[in-house]
Amino acid sequence: MEDLCNHDSFWRQKSDATGKMGLLPEQKMTGALRMLAYGAAADQCDEITQMGTSTTLKCLKKFYRHIEFLYGEWFIRPPNYSDLYRLLNRGQRRRFPGMIESIDCMHWEWKNCPTGWVGAYSGRKGRPTIILEAVASYDTHIWHAFFGTPRAKNDLNVLGASNVFEHVIGGTAPQVQFEVNNKRRSTFDKKQEAYRKDVERCFGIIQSRWAILRHSARLFKLEDLRAIMISRIIFHNMIVEDEFVEEEFVEPEEFVKMCE
Known part of the structure; x- marks a missing residue:
């Protein structure tokens, strides 16, 4: 709240022409957070925040844009190199040397998609959705996010459109070398499937924390939906960094045997 108030005077409490004090920053933030966390409509927040529908929507749009601007970088x-060392070390302990993170896509249904875009954003199920491509590590921290691709594209098309390999192609990414023994293909597939669950689990956590992502998107502009998604990922990573504690790693099979 302090960062938002320092960034934009909109969040501060101000007096009008008659000298009456306006809304508190806590009221404005509460309205935005209730819409994001509970998936509430703007007119459902008026009894708690004492704000009109238009004011609540204005708070929401400013909130997610300012969060992305202040914390997105x-x-x-x-x-970085410190992160890579930790991630590669965990991959080695999970018997998948050279593995850093896992990548996958998630769909967000777009209820109020403009009529002219419905065909481009609809897939086999006939409902318009927007794809999020994310790269997550074992602790569900998201290191890359690319949002805005229509559902009509498959995962390979999304991969080609995103900038996930931009640093690799440009030669600015840290060098990570590894090799896979062809004789251990079955082991490779098994570990790959286990690692892929990291990003799937990450998608589940984000949707459980932010109900706005569980329900169909009600806003009309694609840029607003992109800013909502990115701001929710930023908050998710904030929580991960705040709660993360490096624990001793135990293989899933070994853990099952211990429980037995």
Whole structure:
């Protein structure tokens, strides 16, 4: 709240022409957070925040845009050398040397998609959705996010459109070398499937924390939906960094045997 108030005077409490004090920053933030966390409509927040529908929507749009501007550069960034060392070490302990993170896509249904775009954003199920491509590590921290691709594209098309390999192609990414023994193909597939669950689990956590992502998107502009998604990922990474504690790793099979 302090960062938002310092960034934009909109969040501060001000007096009108008659000298009457306006809304508190806590009221404005509460309205925005209730819409994001509970999936509430703007008119459902008026009894708690004492704000009109138009004011609540204005708070929401300013909130997610300012969050992305203030924190996006740090909380959605490629891993640095310290991060790579930790991630590669965990991959080695999970018997998948050279593995850093896992990548997958998630769909968000777009209820109020403009009529002219419905065909481009609809897939086999006939409902318009927007694809999020994300790269997550074992602790569910998201290191890359690309949002806005229509559902009509498959995962390979999304991969080609995103900038996930931009640093690799440009030669600016840290060098990570590994090799896979062809004789251990079955082991490779088994570990790959286990690692893929990291990003799937990450999608589940984000949707459980932010109900707005569980329900169909009600806003009309694609840019607003992109900003909502990115701001929710930023908050997710904030929580991960705040709660993360490096624990001793135990293989899933070994853990099952211990429980037995």
